[in-house]
Amino acid sequence: MDDGGGGASRSMSDPAGTAAARVRGESEAEKSAARAYLRAARTNEPELAAAVKSEETARRLLAVAERSARGYVQSGLLTAVEAEELLSGITRAQRRLRLNPPEPLVRDPPDLMKMTPLLDPTHPARVTRALAQRLTSMAHTIVVRRFPGDAIAAAVPKGGLLLLARGVVEVMWARPFGDGGGGAVPLRVGATSSSYGWALGAADLLVPGAARFDMRAVSAVTAFIVPPDVVQDLLASPGTSEALWRAAFGLLAATLLRNDLAAVAPQVLRLASTRSRVTTHTVGETLGPFQMRRAPTKYPPRELVVLLRGELVCEGEGTLEAPCVVVPGAAHALTGDQAAKFGKLAARMGNSATGGSVASGLKRPKPE
Incomplete structure (x- = not known):
């Protein structure tokens, strides 16, 4: 029988190798645990993750500077004395970084509110100075924090607006009840990585009932839930209102209207949002x-026109109900009665769209 003494005999014959293997094993275990911690930190502690990333970036920059300084001597760009002085400065910076790594920068709600496009003086969505002060002062009372798996928009009141300040959200969507269909592939939206992510609740606010979103x-x-009375002040500002409509289009274009816009170039959609x-x-x-709707081969589309609210009566096609893509659109050689039936069927089946030059039309009367 093997009593397991082989391992013991090997450890006695080579104790240094056994100790080294044990240290390597413990080091690998610690390294794996540290990596798992950092992965979790990126999800649950963005401030800590940002600090770690800053330290890693600083270390890499100093390492590159050190290699460059040695290369400059060989190429003759620096003398040995100059290179030695530069290397000593790099060594001091590396030592300070080891002893005093950057601390996590925790931003309070007013700071996060100031980072949104609403308070960015260079962004089209910027609000007036008075409204900016009002939003900043109330930031502590309207901020919400959610963690992985939590619903984002559950506490948004009717007429309120969800602003995404920091983080990543997964969006699942479905058509209105009775229409069927939904998002088989979840959409990931970031507060800064998506052009419309900052105003994630704009679609529910401006185009209510177009789709059901689960965020x-x-x-x-970190998000802000802007109350209805403040939302009305936001919509009273033309630039802010238009920016919110563009954000609503961005989310609809990526979900409900994705198939209708499949032929539109991605850069056009980004520009439209x-x-x-x-x-x-x-x-x-x-x-x-819009001759392109009647003869797409004869009149190639020169613009993207999307109906976000209301109805349009198209001759030969019937009624187009928002949200839908007006141009580019398919041509249908139908009689008036057939076009009317087709229009109702298309609306019922969710044959909708969204586009680049956005037209938010009001309701038009149906033909008698």
């Missing part, structure tokens, strides 16, 4: 003409 935190999330022109049209006003 859950993927990382630690940040710089498109938003217009409002009264009842009875004529839009177009």
Whole structure:
């Protein structure tokens, strides 16, 4: 029988090798634990993750500077004395970094509010100075924090607006009840990585009922729930209102209207969610003409037109209900009666869209 003495005999014959192997094993275990901790920190402690990333970046920069200084001597760009002085400074900086690593920078709600596009003087969504002061002063009372798996928009009141200040959210979506269909592939939206992520609740606010969104935190999330009375003040500002409409379009284009916009270039969609022109049209006003809908081969599309609110009566096609893509759109050689039936069926089946030059039309009367 093997009593397990082989391992003991090997350890006695080579105690140094056994000790080294044990130390390496413990080191690998500690390294794996540290990596797992950092992965969890990126999700649950973004401030700590940012500090670690800053320290890692500083170490890499100093290492590059050290290698460059040695190379400069060989190439003749620096004398040995100059290189030695530079290397001593790099060594001091590396020692300070080891002894005093950067501390996590924790931002309070007013600071996070100031970082949103609403308070960015260079962003089209910027608000007036008085409204900016009001938002900053109330930031402590409207901030919410969510952790992975938590619902994001559960506490948003009717007429309120969800602003995403920090974090990543997973969005699942479905069509309105009775229409069927939904998001088989979840959408990940970041507060800063997505052009429309900062105003994640704009679609529910401005296009209510267009889709049902289930938003859950993927990382630690900080958001603001703006009350309805303040939202009305935001919408009273033309620049802010247009920016919110663009953000609403961005989310709809990535979810509900994704198939309708499959032929549109991604850069056009990104441009539409940040710089498109938003217009409002009264009842009875004529839009177009959009010859591309009738003859797409003869009239190639030169713009992206999307109806975000209301209805449009298209000759030969019937009624188009928002949200839908007006241009580019498919041509249908149908009679008036067939077009009317097709329009109702398309709306019922969720045949909708969104686009680049955004048109937020008001409801138009149906033809008699």
